[in-house]
Amino acid sequence: MDNILDLSLEELKQWMKDNGESEFRAKQVFHWIYKNNQWDFEKMDNLPKGTKEKLIKCFEIDIPQIIEVYKSENDDTHKFLYEYKDGNIIETVVMKYKHGNSICVSTQVGCRMGCKFCASTVEGMVRNLSSGEIIAQILKAQEKIGERISNIVLMGSGEPLDNYENVIKFLSLVNAEYCLNIGQRHITLSTCGIVPKIKELADKDYQITLAISLHAANDELRKTMMPIANKYSINEIIEACKYYISKTNRRITFEYALVKDVNDSAQSAEELVKLLKGILCHVNLIPVNKVRENNFEKSPTNNIKNFSNILIKKGIETTIRREMGSDINAACGQLRRSYLKSKNYLRGV
Structure with missing residues (x-):
């Protein structure tokens, strides 16, 4: 059916x-x-x-069931664990701001990209979500909080550009007046850098914000953190980003997860400045979340501030992401993994 x-x-x-x-x-x-x-x-x-x-x-009308709800005591963040009819579980985060409600949706059950700092990928990918299954996350969240969602971030479990056709249809549907009528400029898509798909997306001439999960300014370091770096070099990603900007005239966001003693030095900051100089972009510094399966630790506050200051002084627009929902494991994949482990669903448990 x-x-x-x-x-x-x-x-x-x-x-x-x-x-x-x-x-x-x-x-x-x-x-x-x-x-x-x-x-x-x-x-x-x-x-x-x-x-x-x-x-x-x-x-x-395939609306998932909410099996767990977590409300942060530190801020107005809600995390939902959804179960689809086939028994697969994904997670969605709603962040309530004065300017409106933002939702972080998942595009796949699990993920196959293997990024070392992300819990979503630990067990690999199970399957893609359809365009309707992504929309359903928003519908259910709106019902639960009793308010309209006005901003969407495709930054939950999964790599959106690895589920390209379904994600493109989702973007078309969710923007439609008869559907949720959420403007493209209120949508951000985050990718680890699948170069051919970035170019395809650019040719669509959408007005969404493209966010690149970068996390290093050289290939050698990036390869230790993100397996996708073995397929696409940073130079290839930067060229794809320049193409995206030329086609859409939209500013790119570069996400940079700061890891203690890995990529948070002044030298790393200077290297990032050199890489991004002259590009229409914005850098979002992210204090890394602890994932049990790796040894990454969050960069000290002073390192984060120093890193940010170097970028700003060199003319790179930079913000430090506010840590919302940290007390409820609101980062990608953490709650799903904890839940599955508690139910003995994971391998080796």
């Missing part, structure tokens, strides 16, 4: 036409789902009984 959330309005209109229904019924159905949070065809009161019966026979 197909998930109706995977369909665009035009696709559902075509289905209606093919099944002897009026095309305008498609917009009615989506209004119920996306505007009224109604996920039961039977309760869509303005649809004829025959239409409902056809929808029930052919489609489901």
Whole structure:
């Protein structure tokens, strides 16, 4: 049975036409789902009984179940563990700000990129999420918090550009007026640097923010942290970023997780300045999260400030990411992994 959330309005209109229904019924159905949070065809009161019966026979509205909710005591951050109908578990984080609510969504169950500082990848990738399954994370979160989500970050479990087709469709759907109508400039996509897909994304001419998970300014160091560096060099990534900027005129964000005694020295900062000088960009410094499976430690506060100051003095716009939800393991993959381990789902447990 197909998930109706995977369909665009035009696709559902075509289905209606093919099944002897009026095309305008498609917009009615989506209004119920996306505007009224109604996920039961039977309760869509303005649809004829025959239409409902056809929808029930052919489609489901695949909204995951919330199995755990964590609320930070330090800030207004919520983390949800979702379970899909096939039993797979993913996590989603909602961060509430004065300017609106942001959500960090997952694009895959697990991840195969192998980044050393990320818990999502420890057990590898299970499967891709469909466009509708990504949207469903937002729908369920909005229902739970009782407020609208206005900003999206594709920075949860999974590598978005490794699930390219589904993510592209998600971006199209979530931006549509009939769906959640979230503007592209309110969406950030984070990638570890799959160069061909960065270029494909650039050719779409979307107005989303592209964030590059960089974490080192030279290939030798980056290879020790991110296996993808063995396939695509930093120079190739930078060239792809320049192409993205030329096509979209959008500023790139470079994410840099600061690890004690690994990449947090003044020399590393100077190297990063040299790499990024002249590029339309912004650097987001991230105090690394502790992952049990590696020996990485968060850089000391003084090192973080010194690193930031070097970049700023050399003209690189820089911010230090606020550590939201640190008391609830809000970083990628941590809660999912803890939950699965507690249920003896992981290998070797």
